[in-house]
Amino acid sequence: MIDGLIGIVAFIALVVVVARQNSRIGLLEREIGALRSFVLANPPAAVAKAEDEAAAAETVAAEVAPVETPAAEAAADTAETPEQAGPWAAAAMSAPAEEQSAADSRAEPDAVAVRPAASTPDIETALGTRWAIWVGGLALALGGLFLVRYSIEAGIFGPGARLTMAGLLGLLLAGGGEFVRRRGFKVPLEGAAGAYVPGVLTAAGAFTLFGAVYAAHGIYGFLGPAAAFLLLGVIGVATIAAALVHGQALAGLGLLGSMMTPALVSSQSPSAWTLFGYLAIVLVANTAIARLRSWDVLAAAGFACTGLWTLAYLFDSPSVDMIAVVAISVVTLGALALVWLRPGGEGDQAAWPAVVPAVFVALTAAVLMSAPEYQVLGGAAYGSALIFGMIVVAFYRPGAVSLLHAAGVATVLVNVKLALTGSFTLQLPGGDLSFEGFEASPFAAVLGQAGLVLAVLFLVDGIWGAWRAIASAPARAAAWTGWAVLVPLVVLASQWIAFGDLDRDLGYALAAVILTAAFVACGEILARRESPPLTGGLAVSFAFIGACVAAVLALHMSFGPLWTTVLTGALAVVPAVATRIRAYPVLGWLCVLVVVVVVGRIAVDPTIVGASLLGRTPVFNALLPGYLIPALAFAFAAWQLSRTTGGRPRLIMEAAAVLLALLTVAMLVRHAMNGGVINSGAPTLAEQAVYTLIALGAGAILVALDMRSPSSVLRIGSLVAGVASAAFVAFQHFLFLNPLITDESTGRIPVFNLLFLAYLLPGIAAGALAVYARGRRPRWYSAMLGLLAALLFFAYATLSIRRLFQGEHIAYWTGMSQLETYAYSALWLVMGVGLLVAGVRRRSQVLRIASAALIAVAVAKVFIFDMSELEGVLRALSFIGLGAVLIGIGLFYQKLLARSASAERAPDP
Template sequence: MFFDSFGLLGTLGLVALVVIVIRLNTRLRLVERELGALRSRVLSMPPAAATTAAAEEQAPAAAIERTGEPIVDSAVSEAAEEAAGEPAGPAGPWGTREGRDAASVEPAPAPTARPAAARADIETALGTRWAVWVGGIALALGGVFLIRYSIEAGIFGPGVRLTMAALLGLALVGAGEFIRRTGFEIPLNGGNNAYIPGILTAAGAFTLFGAVYAAHGVYGFIGPAFAFVLMGIIGVGAIAAALLHGQALAGFGLLGSLVTPLLVASEAPNAWALFGYLAIVLVATAAIARLRDWRLLAGAAFAGTGLWCLVYMAGSGTVDFTVVLFINLVILLSLAFIWLGGRAGGEEAPVAFDWPTAIPALSVALAALSLLINPDYQAAGGALYGAVLIAAMVAIALYRPGAPALLHAAGVASVAAYARAALSGSFAFDFAGGSLVVEGFPAAPFPASMPYIGAVLGALFLATGLWSARNLAASAPIRGAHWAAWAAATPLAILAAVWIISGNPDRDYGLAAVALLLGAILAAGGEAIARAENPPLTGALSVSFALAGAGVAFVLMLHMAFGPGLTTVLVGAAAALPALATRQRGYPVLGWLCVGAAIVVIMRIAVDPTIVGQEFLGRTPVFNALLPGYGIPALAFGFAAWQLARTTAGRPRLVMEAAAALFSLLTVAMLVRHAMHGGVIDSGAPTLAEQAIYTLLALGAGAILIALDMRSPSPVLRYGSIAAGCVSAILIVANHFFVLNPLFTDESTGRIPFFNLLLLAYLLPAIAAGALALYARGKRPRWYSAMLALVGATLAFAYATLSVRRLFKGEFIGFWSGLGQLETYSYSALWLAMGVGLLIAGVWQKSYILRIASGVLIAIAVAKVFLFDMSELEGVLRALSFIGLGAVLIGIGLFYQRLLTRAAQTDEPAKAQ
């Protein structure tokens, strides 16, 4: 398949190709100067003459599109040459004298505009484009069929047939060149895509490919080395001829060049010969694509070469890392110095993203990633070559602004390589009391060199990223942000992976010092970038990435040095530091760093609500690890919200206010649960006493949030207070009345007559809900106060009713113990008395809700008397029940009559006035 003498032939071919490219580039510059002179002449003409001149310019431009030969006015050419400091000479390298004289004497008339439908009629399509393309395909197939016929008929021997096929291919190539030079093409409308010389040349190259392959693969007339050379020359020649005949021919030549190694087999493959040949093909194709700005051709060349490299790495038993390094460096250098290099005439390539750069970035990144993560490659030292490729990608991205894809591909490959190592193996998690096993990647060894390689790569990204971000802060902040992001992400990912794989998971002071140093460098780098901004100290995206990376590094440092328990407390306390920094700098990211600290603390307590683990928590009420674990973050979040409200404000302040309120509630709730369950946090469902404390906390939180909102208005405080009240109402309805009601659970209510569970679970929440409803009047929506008032009244009703039952039944009041007649009568009397009490309170407080509640309660008492007492009570109790009901109802009627009469007497003087 490959040969040893390829180096000499390849070098000679490359030299010849460079000479051809230089000559063609010189001619192309001459054409550009002449077209520039024409354009200047047209722009300087009056509007009436500009139309005629534009028509003159279109004709030579169309000819150049078809043939690559300029046909220009001699006067314009002379003017252009004089302007460039060159003596006047022929108009172009291939222009005819007659054409130049005709152009100088009389300009061609402007063509008459025709409708689009007329220009694109079916006759033009069939007579120009389709006829020419089908004819070219027919010529190529004709050569194949001629060889086949001669084989079947036995007219000629194999050598004669192959000679005839080669002569036919050369004749087609010569015919294409003859037509191009003599100018026999007809410039019909719609025929620009039917360039006859290019199609003839492609057909000839196809025929020559077939002849050489048959001579080697079918008949064995020539060896693999000679066949490889011939097919390579044909492919590279077709690519070079594309400068004259168009991109389609270049694509055909590239395809043939890339397929040649598959068609030519060898018993002793030579990787250097293969990739040396591919390097020549890539350099030639990239140079031609750059001259013509053929993006599709450039992308195909990079893709084909990169695919050959990946196939070689996947299919070869022993990979030569120097060969892999060589071809990938050729890809990168071709991208940097040819495709992204200066255009013809010295014009620089555009800075905007160029999609062909993504193809070599992907292929080189995949090769580097394979060298870094493959255990066999690691054992043979391939990881070092992968690191060199990543460093080369970063260097070229630094050198060429138009190659951001190289930076992103290098960063992704570095992070993925170390993440793959960190996530290898299996991981077991406790889930719902069981064991949930998550299978990761197959476990892979972590060579001793990988931490050192990671340190070098991390330092490379850190230094180049911060340096580039600072230099681009004023001129190109978005590009600078790309560099700043990878300057933070790559070293952090490598450091975390090394800690997970080879560090001490409990305490690792060495890596903690590295994390501290990294955070300090990123913080200093962010400040340097901010000072270089225009205007300075704005805190744009680059600064945000650098400071965010510093924050993550400090969190890693705390976890490495102090363990999970103290990390929760210290990260929570550290949330106040970015807020304090807003006194000196107004960077928007500082507030979000406070939010990030809150998120980290929430994630930590979600993993371990006990902060330090259940076995180390202890049973001491209040003064245990829960108090600092939840209390210190709550205080720090509250301080951060207070500080942000006075500096940057914005959404981070609102988030920190919500976090402070949440952790304040969690602090008290967790301490209560710890005390109620003897130091055990996850002991199962809460009791009614514990739930009553949670309800009181939620009601108290609602009142505190209202008070804070009145002093410092905030949407978080406003909606948080409403949410606290609604959550309280839901908890009361669900747990106090149904799920945990001792009437249904038969839970012990305590042995003390008054200070018992009913006081804690019903009377105190009723007072708290009523007080909150009263405090919220005029400060929150009317429905909110009405809801709380109704909940408070219902709790008071439940407390009174259950207290009566406890009076009769004792400590346990389950409903299945039945009802006595005196107990039944007591409920009727109690409900009537409560209804009257609510009526008085409603009139006193001028509360319509309380008056309606009294009416509902009295209606319930009336229904009970008529529907239940009449059948269940006997003797004097039944009579007393009805007598008491009638007296109360009459008293209520008299009360309302007097109330309405007084209201009418008050309104009459007002109307008279």
């Protein structure tokens, strides 16, 4: 034991001697560096002259120099500056010489300036400085523990003596660190701050003292819980305080030991006030020291440890003292606001550590308010008090805006949990969707009252805070406004769902109307205070978005599904008209928000009022106002926005108006053609034909509207309508719903039957749109529609022949007679000749190409099919007719070409 103490004392003395020698070596290196810089910065002649003068001066000094005394040595030591000393930083000591030779260097531009050597760490530096010090400190701490262990195994000393020696060793190490520091020790190498010997010695001493006190309590029972708790706390706080002169790492060690103390010391009757009182002292001391040294990480760590202890107490303690929990949370907020974020000195501290207490205090408040076992103890009131404290701190400390966000999130989550209590069933088009919510709580009414208080608190403080900050800090004002809007809306909606009548509740509707007016007034007040005023920034936008959402809630709370859909759609007119007096960018997007709500309602219930209440009356039912009035409102909003703010909201409103208009017609058709039933089943060919006609008509209308009032939405929408029509025809008319494949009845009327509706009318519409779009839309668009029309005419004529021979049902598997087979060939040849004549007269290459294609199909049919299927006179007539037509076409083209050649040879008049 004595040998160990002697070794430790010798080590400390060795450290002091090494520090002094480092100072002397540093002084010599600086002098050598100065001489080197002087030599390199001056010409050789000047150097020779300087050497002669220096030699003469040394001769004179040697003759008259007095004997150096110890006092002179002490003075020299005092004058030494150990900064940058060390064998690896010698070149860096030439800075004073460089300053002295700056004028000479400017006079001699060719002179070479000596720069300090780069402080790049190498393996020698790491091993010789940092690692040696760290391992040495760890060895000292472990050496003390091993010494105690050896004495135990050898039975040399009793437990009391061993613990006393361990305590003395810890004090000796801490005292050695302070002694070395007072001797003026500094890190001799730049970048090696981790090798600070006094700090390492003090940390080793604190480690040894922690271990000795814990052993005295937990192993031998020499100290009771109270004494051990007190001693460990004193050691931890003292270690944190010592960090003021030894660095942040030591403070971290002290904080870790302090926060582990409650876990190391157990008591038969634990007291919440003892625990949280101790944590409060450690937290305040840690925060104060972090504030003095601007140690962000240390401050955040202290807040995190306190928050973890609070949550651990809430979840693990059999009986919770609510006031003690609130007290430690208040101390946390006070340490943040009054110690860490207090103004003064060099300025406010960093704001990011405030996120840590914000998260933990908000979690504590949410747990107190939402957990039933804490609601019995008044958790709603205590949690609300904590949220109020967070808002107050955020209001008076701009750096604590994270408290506002955390408080808002906690309030929203608690109220959402209140709304999701019980089971829910949503009626969707594909069926009902049910899910189980949270378990009901007997204290829901108390939580509802607390929610109302918090809603008013957020509303008032949010508007006030935004009003104060909007001129100087728009982002912070937006944060205040956002929570002033969001929290009251969530509280109102959750309480309506939890306690109100979901069909109609005028009381909650009145509250929503009041909120709407309050948000509009708030937006106007903030807009007038903006810089420049009335620009409609983010804070103003949040206020008006809240007003729009509150108005939508009021409509849902006041009316049934039909009037809710109609009035919500009509609500889009209000912000559009408001753009006449205010140019806030958000007003156009409020119209878009209304579109989202209306489309969402229609997606959830396409029947508007429910399938059971829709009725079977065609056209004049709930579908007409439910779809058409929002479409008209969206069209008016788009028209109004085009004359005021314009931009993307106008385009979205135009698209929404077109979409709702098409849906109006489509839904009325589906309702009428399915006996008043709106389902998700596949349509019939007749119904699909109506949809195709609607799409083609919509394409023509959009082209006309775009010609009168150019718009990218109308232009793209017309192209989409045409392409959609082509897709309908290709997949539905020709493949999936073709009566030749489905054997669907074509009707008993000879001409005005299913074929007339599904093929002839769409063909006429496609051809008319192709002609109308020529020159107004891309060439491919008109060509696509022309080809579509030709295919529809071909299908109508062919299927009509089939119906003429087969009757009402024309399925392909019933076969065909020889006369029917010959009729197809004759029909296709006649149609080909007709297309050729039309193409020549209209000078349309598309029609001539279609003619050639159709005649080629007829030729292929005659040679491949008719030759094998037809017999007798029909086979002969088929070939004779084909030959006559082909010869006639050839003569026609020869005559046409001869006429063109003679016209080219004719001289000009």
